[in-house]
Structures are given as structure tokens and as C-alpha cells.
Amino acid sequence: MLTQERQSIIENYVNQHEVCRVSELCDLTETSESTIRRDLIQMEKNGILKRVHGGAQSVKNFSRDVSQNVRFNLNHDVKIALAQYAASNFVQPGDNVFIDAGTTTYELVPFLADIPNVKIITNGVETALCSLNHGIKTILIGGEVKDDTHAVIGQTALSQIKAMNFSVSFVGANGIEQNGNLTTPDPEEAAIKAAEIKQARRAYVLADSSKIGERNFAVFAHTRDVCVVTDQLTSSQKAALPADINLKEAK
């Protein structure tokens, strides 16, 4: 059996079962624990699943509720640190803040609750709910909802965003290339992200260091158009970024 084939089987199984143990995967793929563990380590690094003691856990939000999803996410602590830094440095009282759908940007919400008179505009269903629960005035973008990321996308969403102006936008990214391209897998989401940035006076891309050097199908912006917020970077990570990048390292 090919490595890719096996990992694909593992991915499906984990996503279908939410959690599973190593032994199950051994039976499933007829390989040793060693191999499965090596696969899991590699797959965790790629963000396909999360390793837990005894097995692996899905990072996709199918049957779980929101709060669980957010907690079980990869690099959760880093995301919170980014969010806190971004919220306290780049948001003013009275701002109209656009928050992109996604787990990193989601973490911004609690920190915005302390800033007077902010309004949140978002295309993330969970983000909207969280914002409401924090008593923040909330505007939701309408349209089709993607079943995996729960992001609102499509033409309706796009034209609604284009009819508004934001003080500041916070956008998530799946990859930052050496040449400065910011990327995400889904072209539909990319179109939305591009509009979010265009309609904002100031635009910030929140991306933890694992996204550096990653490359996805759809380009939605270039580093010269935005400010990139990340965690502390090693020198080799910095070398993998464009020289003229407008970068802020949290803390």
C-alpha cells in the first residue's frame, strides 16, 4: 500500500469517526503501529488531523459544536495570542470591524468586546454567534454557507460586502508564499477575502508561522496590500517571506 493511499484512508476514517485509536488504524490499513504513528505525526504537521494520546482526532467541524471545535484546533494558544495582539493594537473605539470566517480570526471576538462601540461585520456563522453572545452589534453577510468551513460565500455575499466600507478587516490565510502571494484552497473564499481587504481602510492578515511557505490553489491578495500578523518567527521562517513584507510579530 502506498503511503498516500494509507494516509488518505486514515484521513477519511478519522473525519468519519471524529476520534479513533491507533490500533483501529492498524487493523484498517494492516500496518504496524510504528507506521501509523509516523503517518499521524506527519498528518498532524500538515493540519489534517490532531494527535491525541491513544489515537487521533478530526479537526473538521462536522458533528462537534463550535466551542469544542475552536478548542481542539491546531495551534489554539498561538491563535489566541495573535488575536489578542491584533485586537489591542489595531482596533479603535467606534470601528466597523470585518472579521473573516475562520478559527484564527474567530478568537478576535472576545477581545473586541472590551473596546467601546465597535461593530462586527462577518461572513462566519460561528463568529457572528460569538459576537452576539458578547453583546456586540453584529452584521452578518448573507449567501451560501460552505459546509466544511461554515463561511458564507457566493455572489450574494460578494455584492453585499462590496456595498460596505470597513474601518479595518481581519482576514485569515492558509499560505504565504515567498513571492508574497497570500493563498487559500477555495477560489470562492478567495474572492470573498479579496473583497474584504479591498473594502477596508486597513487590512490585516492573521496567520500563524505554520502557514509560511505554504502554497494553495487560489491567490487572494499580496503582502504589499496588507499587514501580516504572525507569532514570533525564526530567522529561517523570516527568510521564507518577501523582503518588503509589512510584518507584525505578536508579543
Next chain:
Amino acid sequence: MLTQERQSIIENYVNQHEVCRVSELCDLTETSESTIRRDLIQMEKNGILKRVHGGAQSVKNFSRDVSQNVRFNLNHDVKIALAQYAASNFVQPGDNVFIDAGTTTYELVPFLADIPNVKIITNGVETALCSLNHGIKTILIGGEVKDDTHAVIGQTALSQIKAMNFSVSFVGANGIEQNGNLTTPDPEEAAIKAAEIKQARRAYVLADSSKIGERNFAVFAHTRDVCVVTDQLTSSQKAALPADINLKEAK
């Protein structure tokens, strides 16, 4: 059983029961008290629940969290019965179903998951989320979100609704007057409800019997324009309704 699995079970159980004892959780997960205690300590540290002498307590803010609130709602069982009746009698495979924001109509979602190829369009944030979690294709209406009911309202929402046609709409009501007026307290929500009904080929108002004879500020439709779905009524309740009403009593 894996730690994550167990803690997930504990979280659900505690949230559903508000408080519970350690021994209950032992039975539930078939583990020792030691393990449960260790889980509770860890979960308390993560803010998932609160430990109290003898067990654990939910920390969810019920007044704000609608989706949790739903099950503690007044007449919860009646609402489920209405929803099941409505879903199984008035929805066809392939329908585009509009579901109004609100706790009664929210209950429709699980029953629609079994009907092939339905699409849900809604202005309820929790309803959308629930729909997604059931794997149903979902379209969300955009606009301002009301902080108490979490219903999407306003001009943007209105024009988005008017740009669509639904096979069937399910709308909630706060009051049904003797003269056939269907009412709700907020005029903004009333405007939305009126549009939801207008754009649908078939429109159903879901209202349990406690709404009969109630009168609210804003009228959004008349009984002659819709089919009203309620639970079993007494003869005096029937007498408080217009004579020409198109009424369906669940079960």
C-alpha cells in the same frame, strides 16, 4: 475510551443536566472516580465547566445561548411535535425550504435532514448552524442581527429575501388574533416575516396553542394567506380563532 471522547461525553452531559454528580459520570463513561476527577480538574481549567462539591456544574450562559436555550424553552415538547408533523407533511424532496428564525421553527431542521435534496434558507443564525451540522445545503440571509432573538433583519435582509422564491416557508408567530391577524412584537421582524410568506409557494405558520388570542404590536400576515399549524386545541381555543382559518392540528 479515549480522553477526548470521554471529556466530550462529560461536557455534553453536564451542559444538558446543568449539574451532575461524579458517580453519574463514572457510570456514563465506565471509568473510575479518579479518572473523572482528573478530567473535571482539567476541564475546569479550560473553562468548560465548573467543579462543585459532589460533581460538576455547567457554565454555559443560558440566557444568551439560544441553541442550548431551545431545549429549556417553554413547551419544548409541543414545539418538537409541531415540527415533526410539519416536516413530514409539508416538505417534499428537492424543496427549497425557508425557515424563519425562532425556537419553534428551529426544531424543524433535524426532521428535514431525512428528506432528500432539501435546501434550507434561513434568517436564524442558530438555525443555519444546526442545518449545516445536519449536512443540509444552507443559505443564510444577511443583514443586521437582532441581539435578543438572533434573527437577521433590516433592509439588506429584506431585499435578499425578495430576490428568492421558496417552495415552502415555515414562519413563527407570537400571537394569533380572533380577527385572523398574525402578530409579533418587532415591526422589523414583521416586515421580514411578511416577505418570507410572500416569496413562498406554500406558507405555514407554526404556533403552539399558547399563542391563540395573543396580540402583539406588529401584524405581519393574515390567517387567510397561510396555513396555521398548532397542537391539539380545546373547543374554547378553536372558538378564539377566525372561522375560515386554514388550520392543521399536529397528530
Next chain:
DNA sequence: CACATTTCTTCAAAAAGTTTCATTTTTAGT
């Protein structure tokens, strides 16, 4: 205060994870 629970502490057994290494399988170059 006395009593019954509940919680905390400690410890050893069991389960899971890591590291290392010899062996097999792939890959790439000639």
C-alpha cells in the same frame, strides 16, 4: 461535634509513545 461523603495524595500497574536499528522497498542514475 460526630457522621457520612467527597476530595486529595500517593503509588504501582497498564497502556501508549519514543527512540533506535536492522531489514525491506523505492528511487534515481548509469
Next chain:
DNA sequence: ACTAAAAATGAAACTTTTTGAAGAAATGTG
């Protein structure tokens, strides 16, 4: 097609984490 280098695999020894039990300490109740 052949061979050497690289990568992947499975097994073993060893480390860490998790678990349940038993006794000590703390807590709530009448």
C-alpha cells in the same frame, strides 16, 4: 537492467502518560 543511495517499515528496548485503588484529609449535614 543493475546498483547504490534514500526512504519506508516493523520490531525491540526504553520512557512517558494514564489509570484505578487505597488510605488520609477535607467538606458538608444534622
